[in-house]
Amino acid sequence: MQKFKLYTRFERFWHWTQMALVMLLILTGFEIHGNFSLFGFENSVRLHNSSAWAFMGLAVVSILFMLFSHQYVNFIPTTKKLKEQIQYYTLGIFRKDPHPTKKSLYNKLNPLQRLIYAGLLILIFPVQIITGLVYMYYHYPQNPLDAAGLKSAAVTHTIGAFMVVAFILVHMYMTTTGHSVSSNIKAMITGFEKEEEEHKAETKPNA
Amino acid sequence: MKTVLEKITTFFVVLILPALVIYLTVYFGLKRETPEILEYTNKSEQIISVDHSEFEILQQDFVDPRDVTAACLSCHNKRDDELMQSSHWLWEREAYIPGRGEVKIGKINLINNFCTGAPGNNGSCMRCHIGYGWEDKSFDFDNPNNIDCLVCHDKTDTYFKQKGQAGMPATEETANAEYAVPDYNYVSQNVGIPDRDNCGICHFYGGGGNNVKHGDLEEAMFRGDRNLDVHMGIDGKDMTCVDCHETQNHNIKGRAYSVSSENTNRINCEQCHTDKPHNDRVIDYHSHKVACQTCHIPVYAKKNATSLWWDWSLAGQKDENGNAFKEYDADHNYSYLSIKGRFVFDNMVEPEYYWFNGTVDHYLIDDTITEFPVKINTLFGDYNDSTAKIWPVKVHRGRQPYDPVNKGLLSVNLWGPEKGDGAFWNDLDWDVAIQQGMDYWGRDYSGQYDFVETEAFWPLNHQVSPKEEVLGCTDCHSRNNSRIASLNDFYLPGRDYDKAVDYSGFALIFLSLFGISIHTILRIVAPFKFK
Known part of the structure; x- marks a missing residue:
């Protein structure tokens, strides 16, 4: 077995920082929403605002990183091998079949992941950011547009929040579907993934 | 390596x-910035008055208080002109009411749900008029000597208007154990800027007793601490009424919306505190839609109780000896008075909350009652009104006489000088008392009366609490027990949510967990089957 580099230092920093920020956003957000008490309502509001800003800052930095390091190619959705990937998760995985796609520095995500992550990046995150900014700054319905209050922004923000929570649950579970239960998480920590034997010949980084 | x-x-x-x-x-x-500390010098410290005791005109042998007024005006000329245009003098002013237009209203022609109305009860009610002897309609509003300068400017605390004398202090004839003839030389030589004793003697006792009406203005504030009122506390800033109720040419800033209608000449906290007093964006933003008072007056009637319910329909009962009687509740507040009916008094009251844009409609005497309970006044405003804010309000409810035929609230003659004169407080006879009241007001009366529920809205402004006592976020931003639960024309984070979205959202989370569980089980179990 041989190790190969999958995640750069920046990507690992980005991932774990984002994880912490999203956790903070979810906990404070649902406290503000009235589901439980944890930090106290006022602290939650303050932390939700500050972690939202940190999240947006991180998003800007990571987008720049993606563009300059050419890593954005990982997020371009594709239907190639999509069917095989779905078949793998619904069938192959139980037979311990090999993964239908192989990972590399420029192909970190399988087609199903690409689709889901593209959905997050294009739909959920922008919607959360826009409705969140509306929440912070567009309090009053008179100018310049009559939004008749916070309701539309708040409800949309809540829908996005539930989708993020569902994503995270599935995402956390999916980390266990690597070639060992912990290999994906280890890769996100160390940056290196161990190659599966049968793909050895094909998975040389093409850079 | x-x-x-x-x-x-x-x-x-x-x-x-x-x-x-x-x-x-x-x-x-x-991280929270600390609010700015204000530097403020009380008006009582700023103003250095002349020594009135050196004026020869104030050495004279005064008999009639009107001569004191004449002496005042001989130096302070034109002040009478200012004063005689004021609502303290006229008890009415022109006001624009949305939906009605320009009206002339004031205590002189409005009906309330305390003692129902002043006119016709002049001997008692006009004791709080800033004039001498408004006994009946013949009172001369154009005679400047009828102005009572002393009641507002006396600094000796020895000058009082006598009970039942329509604004007159005691004279040689009327003086008794309670009220002596004022020492006019002493009083007039010790005048100055009004302090809380001058204002409070009327404004703390509206409705016939301490704190009956306002709920946030009461005699404990003569010498209260900063827990009672953070501005006026004598252990704190020790501000007096005129520190906020700034006055130019006898035009006093401030509005009581039991008698006012317009969003002008008001006092704003921003006068001193600016519109960003917390030095904190999230909290300062609240001021777009929430009045300062809402968070900073978490309770009112903090010391002595205020009337919350006054039921006139039960007035007039007599004890077994045929006499009027009184009952008290456990806190020694009136719960029943034969002459006034049944009461609910309480202290440490949580306000009710309403949208309010500073304009108010009133029940006018010619109005026809169309809805119950009858609104004595109506605060305008709602969420979509950019000028409206959420405001803490004392709502005074009760039952009072109305004419079921003409569908109008009735004016009653309550006070009279002696038994047998038909006044309700003397004879406990509604028929006569209402007829006399309506006659004084010049209003038509069908001869039939009944009692109708009414409510009056008094926005709160006083008894501001120290910062440790103010409302916290979850007093409103809470699913249960939100103080503003009744204001539901907008989305309030923490209180409101879309049921469909929340149920679907939790269903989505549950389904995800369910799917994960099934998948996990299959991953553990399946390989054995494929072997």
Whole structure:
């Protein structure tokens, strides 16, 4: 077995920082929403605002990183091998079949992941950011547009929040579907993934 | 060596740096600037008066208080002109009411749900008029000598208007154990800017007793501490009424919306505190839609109780000896008076909350009752009104006489000088008392009366609490027990949610967990089957 580099230092920093920020956003957000008490309502509001800003800052930095390091190619959705990937998760995985796609520095995500992550990046995150900014700054319905209050922004923000929570649950579970239960998480920590034997010949980084 | 370096890098990249970002996020998120401390010098300290005791005109042998007024005006000329245009003098003013237009209203022609109305009860009610002897309609509003300068400007606390004398202090004829003839030389030589004793003697006792009407203005504030009123506390800033109720040419700033209608000449907290007093964006933003008073007056009637319910329909009962009687509740407040009916008094009252834009409609005497309970006044405003804010309000409810035929609230003659004169407080006879009241007002009366529920809205402004006592977020931003639960024309975070979205959302989370569980089980079980 041989190790190969999958995640750069920046990507690992980005991932774990984002994880912490999203956790903070979810906990404070649902406290503000009235589901439980944890930090106290006022602290939650303050932390939700500050972690939202940190999240947006991180998003800007990571987008720049993606563009300059050419890593954005990982997020371009594709239907190639999509069917095989779905078949793998619904069938192959139980037979311990090999993964239908192989990972590399420029192909970190399988087609199903690409689709889901593209959905997050294009739909959920922008919607959360826009409705969140509306929440912070567009309090009053008179100018310049009559939004008749916070309701539309708040409800949309809540829908996005539930989708993020569902994503995270599935995402956390999916980390266990690597070639060992912990290999994906280890890769996100160390940056290196161990190659599966049968793909050895094909998975040389093409850079 | 390389692996050690890699491990250090990993440690740094996945733990130290993210932790640093989170630390900074939490640090700057929770950091709060402290509000600015205001520097303010009380008006009582700023103004240095002349020594009135050196004026020869004030050495004369005064008999009639009107001569004191004449002496005042001989130096302070034109002040009478200012004063005689004021609502303290006229008890009415022109006001624009949305939906009605320009009206002339005031205590002179409005009906309330306390003692129902002043006119016709002049001997008692006009004691709080800033004039001498408004006994009946013949009172001369154009005679400047009828102005009572002393009641507002006396600094000796020895000058009082006598009970039942329509604004006159005691004279040689009327003086008794309670009221002596004032020493006019002493009083007139010791005049100055009004202090809380001058204002409070009327404004604390509206409705026939301490704190009956306002709920946030009462005699404890003569010498209260800062827990009672953070501005006026004698152990704190020790501000008096005129520090906020700034006055130019006898035009006193401030509005009581039991008698006012317009959003002008008001006092704003911003006068001193600016519109960003908390030095904190999230909290300062609240002021677009929430009056300062809402959070800073969490309870009112903090010391002595105020009337919350006054039921005139039960007035007039007599004890077994045929006499009027009184009952008290456990806190020694009136619960029943034969002459006034049944009461609910309470202290430490949580306000009710309403949208309010500073304009008010009133029940006018010619109005026809169309809805119950009858609104004595109506605060305008709603969420979509950019000028409206959520305001804490004392709502005074009760039952009072109305004419079921003409569908109007009735004016009653309550006070009279002696038994047998038909006044309700003397004879406990509604028929006569209402007829006399309606006659004085010149209003038509069908001869039939019944009692109708009414409510009056008194926005709160006083008894501001120290900052430790103010409302917190979850007093409103809470699913249960939100203080503003009744204001539901807008989305309030923490209180409101879309049921369909929340149920679907939790269903989505549940389904995800369910799917994960099934998948996990299959992953564990299936390989054995495929073997």
